[in-house]
Amino acid sequence: MKRRHLLASLPALLAAPAVSAAEKKLRVAVIGHTGRGNYGHGLDTMWQRIPSVEIAAVADADEKGLAGAVKKLGLKTGFADYKAMLSETRPDIVAIGPRHIDQHRDMLLAAIQAGAKGIYIEKPFCRSPQEADEIIAAADKAGTKIAVAHRNRYHPAVPHITQHMKDGVIGRVLEMRGRGKEDTRGGSLDLWVLGSHIFNIATFFAGPPVACTATVLQDGKPITKTDDKEGDEGIGALAGNEVHARFEMTNQTPLFFDSIQNAGDKEAGFGLQIIGTKGIIDFRIDKEPFAQVCLGSPFNPFAKEPRVWQPITTGGIGKPEPIADLGKQLASHETAGRDLIAAIAENRAPLCDAASARETIEMVCSIFESHRLGSQRVPFPLQTRVNPLTLL
Template sequence: MNRRQFLATTIASSVAYAACAAEDDRKLRVAVIGHTGHGDYGHGLDVVWLRMPEVEIVGVADADAAGLAKAQKKLKLERGFADYRQMLTELKPEIVAVAPRHLDEHRDMTLAAIEAGARGIYIEKPFCRTPVEADEIIAAADKRKVKIAIAHRNRYHPALPAIERMLKDNALGQLLEIRMRGKEDLRGGAQDLWVLGAHLLNIATFFGGAPQSCTATLLQDGHPATKADVKDGTEGVGLLAGNAVHARFDMERGMPVFFDSIAKAGAKEAGFGLQLIGTKGIIDLRFDTEPLAQLLPGNPFAPGKEARAWVPISSAGPGVPEPIADVKEQVSSHLLPARDLIAAMREDRAPLCSAADGRAVVEMIMAVFESHRLNGQRVTFPLATRQNPLAQMA
């Protein structure tokens, strides 16, 4: 989906939803797939459907018996399934929530949901482990016209169109670069790139367009990561290396995007976020906070004589009070993403954060690994290798 489409669908989301509901009052059947102890149920991908009168949860699957019992109670279901394939075959839901945070089951769960006839799938981020897995899922979904939405929930925040309008109105002057840092806790480096950097990369593609090339370095305790440093990461991400990452992406719209993460370098009050840096100011985005974004006017490279103040940016624009009283809760609880998925199903359009968007993030992460494997060489998109490049480390 291009930016114009994003603006139109986001600004009019409430109107579109009401129109869709009027056209089809039938409740959509939702099934939830989780796996207690192996990614669980993400950040609420199971319970969001309880708050939506337009859907009905008909089943939950969890391979862990104790976890399944808890999930049934939480979701108010008499019956649960140990095998998600059995649930999908028997219940044939129209929407499937692929909820585990661990990536290693995403491909199989999503393909099973597509095969069982689901029309919409809402999947925890990151999308999957490798570009080849993303290719498989997208090919299967396209064949059956299934809509897939990725739970990069801040991508659905209604402040993003306001920021886009500001950029078009020259609020930052020339946009010079986008800078991002991970959370930089104990997971700093490659794990941070996967688990939290995925959110940042997703928003970077919204503002910067598709990635064109990447150069990157992975460091382990200050030295370039070697084959001996390659290991299986937590949360099912597959092979990774390095407790520090320094990466540059050149983007479709001309500006460079930088991602950096160093283990234990972060502070609770700072770090994790994204900055749009222009000749006339900075827009700073802090994910899962409200306001999501703030503007610091003025040339960032020429300190002024007077102190500058950050200006909050709401869905109505900079310095305007947020008109949506519960906007943070609607985003964080996945209500806006879930309703956008339903609207996408009914309008036959891509969700605001689609499978293609999810694949772009996965491919950017793999490009970091591939550039490092090639000693910092510039690699271009689409990547020639569709598997994890660290498996080929010499």
């Protein structure tokens, strides 16, 4: 079954009843690392909202952090070594929370080797296409389902937006434009940490990337080897406080991504716009409502009718959202967790699986690869599978 068809069933998934007394709960083991990415954005507590699972164990290499996690999750004890936890408890699902992605590969492979049926992991997925290739090969061999915490990919309004676009609500789609938060992290770090959200949702509407052309700057000048440094959050080689990229997408709609350090606006940054001849659909990442539409040509300053932004919900354009507490369910990762559980039961891919996450990582790395080659057009899949900045 295709992901777009699966998305249409999300409202029913959100309203799924509690597990019956006769059903065996799935056991979840949580991996965190206080001081090195912690537990992500609530990847430990999300399971407390899902009746069909029970939290069986937690691991944290930080002693004080482990004590706090044990108390918060209502456990009797915890593990300092996540490998020991996996070996001893053999959980059905492993939640990998740390935001520092230099730990992701090893944690994922350990969970797969321990026989986990499913893994839910904080984004970004990993540090390079090469790591993604290795993880996916291991997961495919073991039959492990991997879901990645790009929460917006699980939003039940997405299939409705797709249908509105097919119905021509914004006319012919001309282009897509995304920006990061453009705060102090603006540029390459913003690209990695927040631009990944933009790419992950953009590919749903435009299909996989075909090619990328990009430039990366440091204080207005093209980056060189001397600008390279160890990036925050375990990213590895990183350089540049300004990024400009253009992607050719499968459906022939160009996608632009830009991020400039300290150029952002808290009220207007971090989002994606799909621009058509008759209007614009705007996505605010991790906000509710997730999407809004402004009808009317975006290129006509003389329009007689005022342009009004209207929310797009599962109820329709300009209609209130009929799913109670939808924002909370998405923000807490409950929606994604329920989808992973359903994916295990139905033997299908999660809505945001490892393949789509690898696609996102390739898009990030393609920007650096294009810059490294003098802003050449770089086709997908990337031939360079390591972080291109290590080759400057």
